[in-house]
Amino acid sequence: MKFIDEYRNSEIVMDLVKKIKTISQKEISLMEVCGGHTMAIHRFGIPSLLPNNIKLISGPGCPVCVSGIEFIDKAIALSGKKNVIITTYGDLIRVRGSKSSLEKEKSKDADIRIVYSTLEALEIAKHNQDKKVVFLGIGFETTAPATAVAIQKAYEDNISNFYLLTAHKIMPPVMQALLNEKVKIHGFICPGHVSAITGSKIYEFIPEKYKIACVVTGFEPIDIMQSVYMLTKQIHDKDPKVEIQYSRAVTKDGNTKAQEIMNEVFETRDDIWRGIGEIPNSGLKLRKKYKDLDAELVFDIQIEQVKEHSACICGQILRGQKSPKDCKLFGKVCSPDNPIGACMVSSEGACQAFYKYRKYE
Amino acid sequence: MCLSIPGKVIEIKGDTADVSVGGTIVKVGMQMVDRVKEGDFVLVHAGFALQKINEKEALETLKLFREMNE
Ligand code: SF4
Numbered sequence: 246m247k248f249i250d251e252y253r254n255s256e257i258v259m260d261l262v263k264k265i266k267t268i269s270q271k272e273i274s275l276m277e278v279c280g281g282h283t284m285a286i287h288r289f290g291i292p293s294l295l296p297n298n299i300k301l302i303s304g305p306g307c308p309v310c311v312s313g314i315e316f317i318d319k320a321i322a323l324s325g326k327k328n329v330i331i332t333t334y335g336d337l338i339r340v341r342g343s344k345s346s347l348e349k350e351k352s353k354d355a356d357i358r359i360v361y362s363t364l365e366a367l368e369i370a371k372h373n374q375d376k377k378v379v380f381l382g383i384g385f386e387t388t389a390p391a392t393a394v395a396i397q398k399a400y401e402d403n404i405s406n407f408y409l410l411t412a413h414k415i416m417p418p419v420m421q422a423l424l425n426e427k428v429k430i431h432g433f434i435c436p437g438h439v440s441a442i443t444g445s446k447i448y449e450f451i452p453e454k455y456k457i458a459c460v461v462t463g464f465e466p467i468d469i470m471q472s473v474y475m476l477t478k479q480i481h482d483k484d485p486k487v488e489i490q491y492s493r494a495v496t497k498d499g500n501t502k503a504q505e506i507m508n509e510v511f512e513t514r515d516d517i518w519r520g521i522g523e524i525p526n527s528g529l530k531l532r533k534k535y536k537d538l539d540a541e542l543v544f545d546i547q548i549e550q551v552k553e554h555s556a557c558i559c560g561q562i563l564r565g566q567k568s569p570k571d572c573k574l575f576g577k578v579c580s581p582d583n584p585i586g587a588c589m590v591s592s593e594g595a596c597q598a599f600y601k602y603r604k605y606e
Numbered sequence: 607m608c609l610s611i612p613g614k615v616i617e618i619k620g621d622t623a624d625v626s627v628g629g630t631i632v633k634v635g636m637q638m639v640d641r642v643k644e645g646d647f648v649l650v651h652a653g654f655a656l657q658k659i660n661e662k663e664a665l666e667t668l669k670l671f672r673e674m675n676e
Binding site: 251334361362363364365384387388390391394438441442492493494495499500502503506 | 610635637638639640649651652653654656657659660661663664
């Protein structure tokens with residue numbers, strides 16, 4: 246496929262590895278904050294190719310994982326209401342809330358439908374006027390604009406039976422929160438597709454205020470290796486800045502049209518990140534104009550407070566302080582079929598990626 | 607979830623387009639992108655074109671690698 250095979254050339258990858266080795270022998274920790282990177286890094290066995298002094302850490306980049314049990318519980322509560330159809334991306338359906346999952350509810354008769362895009366959810370609303378159709382909005386700046394397009398369309402076309410339950414979140418506040426907690430990293434492998442929308446400018450405060458290196462990175466082995474090279478060089482030269490490795494999709498200003506759509510529909514709110522805690526202005530909720538489409542305001546949703554398993558160390562993993570193999574539950578009690586904590590919930594989570602591909606470690 | 611794939615725009619139909627992703631044709635929302643022509647490559651994510659892929663940049667990066675390799 247175009248620009249996929251080319252970016253998987255193993256000779257070039259090995260050449261980059263050689264170059265990285267010549268720059269620095271110092272201990273360097275780099276954090277990726279995109280679930281797509283976590284998956285790619287493990288799938289291509291990147292950690293085993295890197296010199297020993299370079300450590301990669303999976304930060305809070307999996308939207309399904311950080312969205313928390315409450316969100317799933319709310320969705321399940323909604324699915325139990327009369328005449329409600331839940332529409333969602335496939336990623337979410339198997340995730341367990343405190344007692345059940347959407348998949349289980351579906352097998353028990355709840356009307357839950359997997360959609361490929363928000364427009365498909367909107368179509369379902371159009372064709373089921375006697376039902377209330379709720380879309381579960383999840384993801385970072387990559388998916389939030391897609392939700393925003395559907396909201397605008399529903400509003401303009403007077404589709405009065407379409408609602409949004411949002412868990413959308415944005416990236417810069419969580420990166421800042423980690424840095425404020427003095428998490429020990431030297432550089433960020435910045436998300437590629439979030440940045441295709443936002444542009445690389447959202448990371449500029451990081452080298453300026455925290456002196457941490459940033460490279461916006463693509464998802465193929467060459468992309469990741471080149472970024473590690475660029476980051477290592479910035480760190481060695483003591484010249485932290487924001488660079489774009491993934492220049493075929495990312496510019497400094499990003500996709501301004503998508504940004505406008507997103508800003509018209511959403512405003513920020515304080516939000517809870519599973520495994521991390523509450524972070525100011527890190528979540529997205531619908532603006533007042535769209536209050537009639539906000540499932541949280543329209544429906545009476547009752548859920549119970551839930552506690553995380555006390556042995557789960559996911560919070561420390563997302564902060565780069567521990568690795569999945571340090572967890573007592575890993576692989577024994579906690580596995581992809583029975584996820585106990587946030588990091589095992591989706592294929593993009595740190596623990597699940599580690600579980601699936603650990604043969605390479 | 608955060609994965610997006612490059613696809614080639616085959617036919618634009620108003621605010622959607624048929625895009626070939628690895629040989630399969632998918633219907634993609636074009637609301638977020640401007641000035642995309644048939645034949646262009648776009649990043650497809652959850653049923654929308656997120657951004658046009660800059661072919662010149664893609665080839666340039668590859669050329670740099672090849673030179674480096676020599
Ligand atoms: S293995 Fe499971 S319980 Fe342990 S940290 Fe990871 S998600 Fe939490």
